[in-house]
Amino acid sequence: MHIAEGYLPPVQAAAWFAVSTPFVVHGARSLVHEVRANPEAKLLLGASGAFAFVLSALKIPSVTGSCSHPTGVGLGAILFRAPVMSVLGTIVLLFQALLLAHGGLSTLGANVFSMAVVGPWVAYGVYRLGRRLGGGLGVSVFFAAALADLATYCVTSAQLALAFPDPDSGFVGALAKFGSIFALTQIPLAVSEGLLTVLVIRLLTRVSPDDLRRLGILRRPAPTPGAVA
Amino acid sequence: MKRFTRTNLILLLVVVALAVAPLVLGLGRGEEPFAGADALAEEAIVASHPDYEPWFSSLYEPPSGEIESALFALQAALGAGFLGYYFGVARTRQRLRGTPEPGTTPVD
Structure with a gap:
């Protein structure tokens, strides 16, 4: 989902910065607030960032014969709500733009929008919806993380189609083209990300049940039987 | 093995299987099988818009x-x-x- 450095026309690159900035600023405020209100949350916050760090570094082969990577932003968005992940996701993207020549500074606004804004919000929204509809923790987490991953790549496809409409078939043709490169490749990876996020949440219910209860992931009075590993 | 551990292992195994299956089935195509999707998108842009010049380049690129x-x-x-x-x-x-x-x- 990394749009390469310089591969968005200047005006569009600037527009994506304008769209993303408020989300990241709001996210930074939420992050500071969260840390002040719950200093003990710092470690779990770090772990959520670390999860995004690992997953976005892993390029995994897919059925389309190309490689892509998960984003890892779903976990933190489920635990700490979407805004916090906008900040952590931006840090990951900045690291990759500066050190790995992956993505770029000029396209940072667009990449932040897909991976650190839309991804986390989809994860958070799907998770809340899943729980409200009576879905279990595992099922809700799976769909939240998987759909967030997929949504990120759909947004990237749309961003590129807007910037580079097909000479013959226009925006729609370009959307289909970039969609087949990104979104299709991403389907099995999104499933993988969903499963890995479920795995981490399961482990967290064992080692950090108190944190999860405070964050509203586990119900307050009823501890899971055998909550200690 | 406890049920908790078993479920976790199954989750992990499915992830590994999803990653390995495309390789085992030999689904890679073209000159460079399993190229990165980001690079493929870049190629697609160059193919449809040969006149486009990237106007900014990375400050640092791994050598x-x-x-x-x-x-x-x-x-x-x-x-x-x-x-x-x-x-x-x-x-x-x-x-x-x-x-x-x-x-x-x-x-x-």
Whole structure:
């Protein structure tokens, strides 16, 4: 989902910065607030960032014969709500733009929008919806993380189609083209990300049940039987 | 094996299977099988818009593929290292609180 450095026309690159900035600023405020209100949350916050760090570094082969990577932003968005992940996701993207020549500074606004804004919000929204509809923790987490991953790549496809409409078939043709490169490749990876996020949440219910209860992931009075590993 | 552990292992195995299956089935195509989707998108742009000139270039570019993969490995290692640290700390903390009886609230 990394749009390469310089591969968005200047005006569009600037527009994506304008769209993303408020989300990241709001996210930074939420992050500071969260840390002040719950200093003990710092470690779990770090772990959520670390999860995004690992997953976005892993390029995994897919059925389309190309490689892509998960984003890892779903976990933190489920635990700490979407805004916090906008900040952590931006840090990951900045690291990759500066050190790995992956993505770029000029396209940072667009990449932040897909991976650190839309991804986390989809994860958070799907998770809340899943729980409200009576879905279990595992099922809700799976769909939240998987759909967030997929949504990120759909947004990237749309961003590129807007910037580079097909000479013959226009925006729609370009959307289909970039969609087949990104979104299709991403389907099995999104499933993988969903499963890995479920795995981490399961482990967290064992080692950090108190944190999860405070964050509203586990119900307050009823501890899971055998909550200690 | 406990049910909890077994489910976790199955989750992990499915992830591994999803990653390995395309390789085993030989689904890679073209000159460079399993190229990155980001690079493919770049190629598609160049193909449909040959006149487009990237107007900005990376401030720093890893000098070789080896350095680049080293930096990617570093990124993964930092993340995995911290995750491991977290689970170590959290597990120990939970243990030191004592094992609560099932159905009772652990001490806060």
